[in-house]
Amino acid sequence: MSVATDPAARPRKPSRARVVLGELLRRPRAAFGLIIIALMVFAAVFAPWIMPQDPFAQSFDGLDLMGAPLPPGGDYLLGTDLLGRDLASRLILGTRTSLIIGVVANGIAVLLGAGVGITAGYFGGWTAAILMRFTDLMMAFPALLLAIVLAAIFQPSLMIVALVIAMVNWVQMSRVIYTETRSLAEREFIQVQRAIGSGPIRILFKHLLPHLLSSIIVFGTLGISTTVLLEATLSYLGVGVQPPMPSWGNIIFENQTYFSTAPWLVFFPGLLIVLLALGFNLVGDALRDILDPTLKGRH
Amino acid sequence: MTETRETGGGGTRPLLTVRDLSVQVATEAGAKTVLDRLSFDLTGGETLALAGESGSGKSMTALAIMGLLPKPMARVSGGAIKLGETDLTAMDERGYRKIRSARVAMIFQEPMTSLNPLMTVERQLIEVLLEHEVCRRSEAPKQALRLLKDVRLTEPERRLKQYPHELSGGMRQRVMIAIALACDPEILIADEPTTALDVTVQAEILDLIRTLQAEHGTAVLMITHDMGVVAEMADRVIVLRHGRQEEAAPVRELFAAPQTDYARTLLAAVPRLGSAPARPQAEARKKIVEVDDLSVRFDITGGILNRTIARVHAVENVSFHIRERETLALVGESGCGKSTIGKALLGLVPWDGSIRVDGVQTRGRSRAMMHPVLRDIQMVFQDPGASMDARMTVGEQVIEPMRVHGLARGSELQDRAEWLFKRVGLSPDMLSRYPHEFSGGQRQRVCIARALSLSPKVIVADESVSALDVSVQAQVLDLLQELQEEDGLSYLFISHDMAVIDRVADRVMVMRLGQVMEEGPRDAVLRDPQHPYTKRLLAAVPVPDPTRSRPAMPDAAGIEEASPIFPVGQSPQRIALHDLRQGHRVARVAATTP
Numbered sequence: 001m002s003v004a005t006d007p008a009a010r011p012r013k014p015s016r017a018r019v020v021l022g023e024l025l026r027r028p029r030a031a032f033g034l035i036i037i038a039l040m041v042f043a044a045v046f047a048p049w050i051m052p053q054d055p056f057a058q059s060f061d062g063l064d065l066m067g068a069p070l071p072p073g074g075d076y077l078l079g080t081d082l083l084g085r086d087l088a089s090r091l092i093l094g095t096r097t098s099l100i101i102g103v104v105a106n107g108i109a110v111l112l113g114a115g116v117g118i119t120a121g122y123f124g125g126w127t128a129a130i131l132m133r134f135t136d137l138m139m140a141f142p143a144l145l146l147a148i149v150l151a152a153i154f155q156p157s158l159m160i161v162a163l164v165i166a167m168v169n170w171v172q173m174s175r176v177i178y179t180e181t182r183s184l185a186e187r188e189f190i191q192v193q194r195a196i197g198s199g200p201i202r203i204l205f206k207h208l209l210p211h212l213l214s215s216i217i218v219f220g221t222l223g224i225s226t227t228v229l230l231e232a233t234l235s236y237l238g239v240g241v242q243p244p245m246p247s248w249g250n251i252i253f254e255n256q257t258y259f260s261t262a263p264w265l266v267f268f269p270g271l272l273i274v275l276l277a278l279g280f281n282l283v284g285d286a287l288r289d290i291l292d293p294t295l296k297g298r299h
Numbered sequence: 300m301t302e303t304r305e306t307g308g309g310g311t312r313p314l315l316t317v318r319d320l321s322v323q324v325a326t327e328a329g330a331k332t333v334l335d336r337l338s339f340d341l342t343g344g345e346t347l348a349l350a351g352e353s354g355s356g357k358s359m360t361a362l363a364i365m366g367l368l369p370k371p372m373a374r375v376s377g378g379a380i381k382l383g384e385t386d387l388t389a390m391d392e393r394g395y396r397k398i399r400s401a402r403v404a405m406i407f408q409e410p411m412t413s414l415n416p417l418m419t420v421e422r423q424l425i426e427v428l429l430e431h432e433v434c435r436r437s438e439a440p441k442q443a444l445r446l447l448k449d450v451r452l453t454e455p456e457r458r459l460k461q462y463p464h465e466l467s468g469g470m471r472q473r474v475m476i477a478i479a480l481a482c483d484p485e486i487l488i489a490d491e492p493t494t495a496l497d498v499t500v501q502a503e504i505l506d507l508i509r510t511l512q513a514e515h516g517t518a519v520l521m522i523t524h525d526m527g528v529v530a531e532m533a534d535r536v537i538v539l540r541h542g543r544q545e546e547a548a549p550v551r552e553l554f555a556a557p558q559t560d561y562a563r564t565l566l567a568a569v570p571r572l573g574s575a576p577a578r579p580q581a582e583a584r585k586k587i588v589e590v591d592d593l594s595v596r597f598d599i600t601g602g603i604l605n606r607t608i609a610r611v612h613a614v615e616n617v618s619f620h621i622r623e624r625e626t627l628a629l630v631g632e633s634g635c636g637k638s639t640i641g642k643a644l645l646g647l648v649p650w651d652g653s654i655r656v657d658g659v660q661t662r663g664r665s666r667a668m669m670h671p672v673l674r675d676i677q678m679v680f681q682d683p684g685a686s687m688d689a690r691m692t693v694g695e696q697v698i699e700p701m702r703v704h705g706l707a708r709g710s711e712l713q714d715r716a717e718w719l720f721k722r723v724g725l726s727p728d729m730l731s732r733y734p735h736e737f738s739g740g741q742r743q744r745v746c747i748a749r750a751l752s753l754s755p756k757v758i759v760a761d762e763s764v765s766a767l768d769v770s771v772q773a774q775v776l777d778l779l780q781e782l783q784e785e786d787g788l789s790y791l792f793i794s795h796d797m798a799v800i801d802r803v804a805d806r807v808m809v810m811r812l813g814q815v816m817e818e819g820p821r822d823a824v825l826r827d828p829q830h831p832y833t834k835r836l837l838a839a840v841p842v843p844d845p846t847r848s849r850p851a852m853p854d855a856a857g858i859e860e861a862s863p864i865f866p867v868g869q870s871p872q873r874i875a876l877h878d879l880r881q882g883h884r885v886a887r888v889a890a891t892t893p
Contacts, residue, residue, distance in 0.1 A: 132765040188685040196700040210690040293733040
């Protein structure tokens, strides 16, 4: 990265977001990740128009003479499930559920965890004692039990699942960020900010947060695949997405017992979960490098 | 291992021959040569100093000899290193293990990080002894004790059972030396062995290395940036710069008549105690900082209820003032509370007493209430790398204080930043760069620009030049001086380096264990010290002149060993100062022990 050397002709800077996006697209791996994410978002938004078949129709054509599901190929691109429903269509529709869980619920967990961790880490003392004891409490609380209780009180729905996942998954993030913030807050450049007279909000968000981004990104992307699978567990228990509504997780769970006879029913949704996590991971890694000026020029 | 050495110590045949040694480091822009065709011989019993500033390749030389170059980034790209008849460049890792410690040993700069914190001193010593089969397992403890006695460690029996964190910095370095000498090596490589230590401890360690060298006939390769240490220790010197040999000469010749320009500038930049020009007499100007009875105590909590069980009395009843355009230097060894005073002035630590900055009392002010005070008093920290945010451009960081205080906005900020950069001798088009793109000296200039952005009246400079190379140090000191003359700044200059203080201070305050030992005009305190502690500090400073040997250190008479930690309810004995003349005040010397 060369730096503009002529102070007189200071060009108007393009917006930060555009610069970052441009950098992302220049890196092959990051661009690949972006394409995956874009395709999935597209599938989720336009699902009704791009589904090849009705995902809920249980047709006799979808089963062979013995009543077994059809393998991929022929009329059904990715084969059919045990009830003769088109797997491809169900996966496309399931993208909606899985994206909401993996991105929105996980995103809330990340924000919550990072927020609690950074606050406790910077202020220390009583603030930290209360926040971190609460974190430990949540960590010890069984997620499944919480989900079942909530589902019993309210209608079982995707929102409940998202809520439970957000409530359960922020704790690890909070722990990691807390420890990191504590060591960062002792560093001299934070001391300097205090000497200048910067307030806590400014120090937290302008000076501490950028240094924590890499941990947040790594933990955030790791969380995507675990939360997608956690959703499947919860749906399996009847707490979350109700059949016949598909999600990648519940497709795997419904069919795992038939893995040896109909492997495609587990393989394709599994592949999609891996791709989703991979996509976010690649973009996250690249973002971390782009946002760290000390790594400029290295790939 | 006690068999005879083929090469024979003390002989004239070189123990170590380095010929055309080159080291390359892989960088983004391809291989970079960090050491370029260096040649030297090292014979038994002599001390060769590799002197140079950061990036001169002196440490790389040591690592190359030890086979410890960071792989795969750095490699020996040419030349030969011969230890006796063995060529070390062709040696594999297994072969090297037999040579390290046994024939060539190394001591590092930071004794804390070079010792394993989870092992007692005894186990670490025994490990080396057994690894190289110096003695049998049953004899090892006895051998370890003998080694500690060799390095003159006090209470060696007790030290054996202690862990590194229980020892002081000087003791740790003695243990490191004991480990290095465990196998009676032919060559000892000392990489900045005293840089992290206090000056009195440094003097002791240098004495120890010299004594041991005489006893064992070891050849010492001394790597240092400190020309004072060079003058004191070396027989011959190689001056390195950017990986090339600038000059090689016997130590007296080098100091008397340096042949190259670089060696001349390097030697000229070395601050010499007692050679600083007289400073203009400060007449009675306005007092800008007034401190009365300042105390800072930190609680040590423990037990299951986290109650306060003891207090560190970091600063005890210190009073002083700084006048306009005046530099007050705070000097003392690590842990004496000098940095804490600086932090208290900016309200960064809780304190008791009274601090007035430009007439404004700062006691009891909240962080928000401190804002107007902080515009008058700012701080420049020790390590310019650590005190800058690596993820912000330097321009942003210089602007930040003005934003926080709402002093300017929009393009005005940019203009002001450009002006500040010019003020500290940097080019304004560097504003959009990040800290890692600057050298150490440039970074410290940025930090000074940042401190100046609020147009303060006082700057607390906390070891602000300690992390810099001598030539850069001189430039930064000049800059500070210039700013003082032009803008009428006052400084509280905190340092452990007597020679630097000699150069900048109008008045000097010597601290120990949180209390003032001696205070007064620079010439009175540094040329005519009265307190034994001040005398000891001054005597320990290495003299950058090989023809003059450092005066023997006065022993620690009248300076009792003590710690600033007291149980709750107890306080250290308050030391009264008595006036000698013209503001030269000295603590009464241990009246309790006759």
